[in-house]
Amino acid sequence: MEGITYIVTPTGFLDKNGNKRKVSDDFADRIGKAAYLQANFGDSMNSSTMIEGKALLPDGRGFDRKTNKFLTKEETKALENALKV
Numbered sequence: 090m091e092g093i094t095y096i097v098t099p100t101g102f103l104d105k106n107g108n109k110r111k112v113s114d115d116f117a118d119r120i121g122k123a124a125y126l127q128a129n130f131g132d133s134m135n136s137s138t139m140i141e142g143k144a145l146l147p148d149g150r151g152f153d154r155k156t157n158k159f160l161t162k163e164e165t166k167a168l169e170n171a172l173k174v
Contacts, residue, residue: 122152
């Protein structure tokens with residue numbers, strides 16, 4: 090994300106050179122969600138829980154893989170409705 094390659098470890102994050110990186114809680118959460126989606130869906134942008142890169146996460150939040158940001162409540166509700174069709 091944001092042009093930096095991160096390696097997720099059980100105790101935090103490392104950049105591609107192995108340097109420990111301190112990141113904000115929000116950024117860490119977004120890295121974790123992006124990693125979850127990559128691990129489960131690869132480069133796919135559509136699935137039973139995702140439309141055009143906008144994914145409904147198991148915790149009920151929406152996440153946009155294109156921007157690596159969480160969706161608003163309104164955007165998440167629209168995604169939920171679209172996935173029900």
